[in-house]
Amino acid sequence: MKALLRICMVCVCVSFAGIASAQAITATALQHLLQGAPQRDARFTETRESPWLQAPVEASGTMTSTAAALEKRVEHPRRETWRIMPDRMELVTADGARKEFRFDQVPAIAALANATRHVMAGDLQALQKDFRVTLNGDEREWTVQLKPRDPEVTRYLKQLELQGSRGRLQVIIIEESRGDRTTTRLAYE
Template identity: 30%
Template sequence: MMHFVRIFRLASLALGLLLATTSPTALAAWDIQQLMDSLAQNRTSHASFVEKKTIAMLERPVESSGELFYTAPDHLEKRTLKPKPESMVIDGADLLIERGRQKHRLQLQAYPELAAFIDSIRGTLAGDRQALESNYQLSLEGTAQRWTLQLLPKGDKMLAVVQRIRITGAHDQVRSIEITQADGDSSLMSIEKLVTP
């Protein structure tokens, strides 16, 4: 019994020291709105990415890398450099995909599930909680220094495509985007912010 009392006292002392040395700001609850407000401060960003896709039919993950460009509120560009050059530009409701000499242009309104998926990324980058909550149930774990935002699709049509999206970051920077599809395939994109001169 004395052993437990001693442990309790040590734990209480440690907690007291922690509370005494931690600022009130650090103790404030980190919530979804604070994260969205922080992300919304980024009007433009430029980053490198490495994406690993795990596909059931393939023995090994497929890896690609390149650059990402974002301009608030709704311009997102993904330039894949390896293994093959490819470009995907989303501007408002327009999606343009270029592979070599082939170009494909889509209107996102005609593909609501694709639009909802794209809005999960753009909505996060823009700090647009309303856009995210229109298609996803949101949950946040961690602290401002290391957070994980999980998006679970609300509608059956989206659930038939995407099981969940996990986005991690620090402060106002997205560090990774992990997508688990309904069929078990998945992708993990690691993102590193590039400093623009």
């Protein structure tokens, strides 16, 4: 009787394990979800925490994603616009001053900028070139952890965590190697 009970319990556990793994999100499924719900325009709120800051720094604005670039317009606490293109990132301040960062000169910024651009475009295959990707959750709620492959990048960037629901990226958490943490929350228009 006990042996039969154990066999039944094992069968039930294996059945539940099969159901759980069948529902777990895969990279292909997540890519289809993200590409099926294009994330063109979003409002964002961002909180930056650092051991060197007395209090967290808050920022807010809008993000727009196109095939060629990702544009982040900060409205608060100061106006500035960041444009992320395949080979560079550009900053335009409120007074019109421009500063450009070429990715071939700053690999850590390149990895971070391209990760954000690829996620907004739903291109997980491109992410796997630069990061070790770990997926958790299911289609309703998922988390993607990205750890840089390049040792040069790991000097600055510890990991990225992406959280979402269905085809929408909702939270981006950036953990830097020196202890800084930036959490960006997205709300779509």
